[in-house]
Amino acid sequence: MIAAPSSDPLQLTRDGQLRNFISIEGLPRSVLEQILDNAASFVDVGDRAIKKVPLLRGKTVVNLFFEASTRTRTTFELAAKRLSADVLNIDIARSATSKGESLMDMLRNLEAMASDMFVVRHADSGAAHYIARHATPDVAIINAGDGRHEHPTQAMLDMYTIRHYKGRFAGLKVAIIGDILHSRVARSQIHALNILGAEEVRLIGPKTLLPADIDSLGVRVFTDLEQGLQDVDVVIALRLQKERMDSALLPSETEFFHLYGLTEERLRHAHPDAIVMHPGPINRGVEIASEVADGERSVILHQVTFGIAVRMAVMSMCMSGRETEQPGGRADHGGSHATPR
Amino acid sequence: MQPRADLLIRKARVIDPATGRDEVADLLIESGRLTRMGASLDAPGAELFDAEGLWLLPGLVDSCVRLPEPGNHRRGSLHTETRAAASGGITHLCAAPDTDPVIDSAAVVRLIRDRAMRAGFARVLPIAALTQGLEGSQLAEMATLKDVGCIAVSNAGHRVQDALVLKRSLEYAATFDLPVIFRPQDAALSAGGCVHEGPVAARLGLPGIPAVAETVDLARALLLVEATGVRAHFHQISCAASVALLRHARAQGLPVTADVSIHHLLLDESAIEGFNSFCHISPPLRSRADRDALIQGVIDGTLDAISSQHTPLGSSAKLAPFPSTRPGISGLDTLLSLTLELVQRDQLPLRRAIDALTAAPARCLGLNAGRLEDGRLASLCVVDPAASRLPGEDWLSAGRNSPWLDTELPGVVRLTVCEGKVTWLSD
Known part of the structure; x- marks a missing residue:
């Protein structure tokens, strides 16, 4: 009954500028392209002697990580610092704030410290939505991964990588392999690829790792790796968590590698110019063979470099989107939800 | 529950699926018991409740x-x-x-x-x-x-x-x-x-x-x-x-x-x-x-x-x-x-x-309830089907966890009688 909003008031200002970055879903193609274009201008900053631009000078960015992550947090920190922001890192054991009230209390406290931006990672799907809806409108929220829902900055750096190597999205066939069920990265990638106009998005994995009704997202589903890889231009292998063996989703890493592991031999089914990507960290010999991870088609390390530029782009866009916002012109905050009074 | 004064509900559309009754009628409650139902009842001394245009349900x-x-x-x-x-x-x-x-x-x-x-x-x-x-x-x-x-x-x-x-x-x-x-x-x-x-x-x-x-x-x-x-x-x-x-x-x-x-x-x-x-x-x-x-x-x-x-x-x-x-x-x-x-x-x-x-x-569940029965302690409600309301405005449950608080919904209950006693009365 309650339809998803067509223009996303949680993420966009009335004139269509980014104000929060919660999910790829709901964003127009123009905004995604703007992120990629802006990121391109930031890539060079890392090569300068003084690796800083003053776009976020005087702003305070809080990295709010309810779930452990070294890599993502580090790249966000680096991105914020290159934009000249002050950065505060807060790592919270999930147990301490698993109750809603204390999460709210904590947000209020951080807001009281005049923070300008929260970069949020949380184990619950929808956590970034929740925080964006309940935090003061003065704070920009950037989703650094919520449960199995989305990881939009990761997807955008993947899009940047694809555009960098392929120059376009039209006509591209992209295969995503492995644990789709638990992957927030895959969901964001699917939305981004479809919005940016890729020809075909394929998901490849055993049925235990494919969510029910995932084809409703506009993807082709394959359970056979070689069929799924046929003629694809981009291959994305996802990390397989060891816990999946314990919950009866897979029999063993060995059998998974045997069926879905990315090897040179299997890559021959893909397009000769296909690139290989992985959001990291890699499990060598589980989802990807070392020869492929380190091979000439692999662009995995470039992804990390681009990640900083993409995060700089997203952070600076959210901040400038807010600063140009008309006072009182902010779109309705929470959509149509009932709220307790 | 103490029975209260006699109550005459007039001209309600009485809908009682248990008996198949669906008609406009008067209904008399004496000492908490439903004693009479019919057209143009007369009950001197009884309190009157005008239910014209309203529905009376069990x-x-x-x-x-x-x-x-x-x-x-x-x-x-x-x-x-x-x-x-x-x-x-x-x-x-x-x-x-x-x-x-x-x-x-x-x-x-x-x-x-x-x-x-x-x-x-x-x-x-x-x-x-x-x-x-x-x-x-x-x-x-x-x-x-x-x-x-x-x-x-x-x-x-x-x-x-x-x-x-x-x-x-x-x-x-x-x-x-x-x-x-x-x-x-x-x-x-x-x-x-x-x-x-x-x-x-x-x-x-x-x-x-x-x-x-x-x-x-x-x-x-x-x-x-x-x-x-x-x-x-x-x-x-x-x-x-x-x-x-x-x-x-x-x-x-x-x-x-x-x-x-x-x-x-x-x-x-x-x-x-x-x-x-x-x-x-x-x-x-x-x-x-x-x-x-x-x-x-x-x-x-x-x-x-x-x-x-x-x-x-x-x-x-x-x-x-x-x-x-x-x-x-x-x-x-x-x-x-x-x-x-x-x-x-x-x-x-x-x-x-x-x-x-x-x-x-x-x-x-084998309950003696949910129907209008002569001689029994009356349990019924009178609802205005044409009126509407925003539930959040007169919410009474201690739990406000509802997606309907701000949705305009039909039906306003004017009177509830539970086992002969008036438990809700609203204009």
């Missing part, structure tokens, strides 16, 4: 309610919740046993009965635990619990894992002709899930509960009902496949009945878009096709009753990211209005809708 019987007492004072009291019920035309509440402590002793039953009596807004009918502490290992003292007024036995949301214990508890309940109430949901298949396993869950990355979690457990229960001959009632049916299983069981002559929550008739999985935790409910809101099948099930009587599935929660229960919020909707305030909404949308015939709120749940 008091609503809500077959599936979770009350906060004993145990959860932060989520309201028997006083707050029964008052909310009265404001919604409800006179009889079947209260689930998963309170704290559990309804598995005569003392707890007496406590509930006494507090409900003191509040005086509605008749609370306790459902006893099927097993002690709902732990699924030892039988509850069902005969004793029946003697002190429990209307049925149930293990509520605590599935009895051990099939032997379940079979024996059904046999024991059958000994006393106590209906057994099931809330079918397989524990392993629903573990960790919070929404229907379908396209919305896939997109939002929320852990799913497949429909088969319900049907696996329902099928097991139906086979054991067949084996033991116990009377069984199923709470909170949520999917098309369950309706099909129940339809088949009834065609086989099994003594089974069922109810569905009004929310599952009006909402589907799309209601959780944007992580709307006010629509986080267990069992989860399922697909559009499931919802259509549930409505069809109500129309053809496979699903006998419509319940509020009332679950009042404290104000912090929904203040968290979706998977960490507590499931449940506070439903007493809106049961009648939402059912009328369904009627207004032409999705459910009026008479069947009223039956599903009154006579049908009473029939399912």
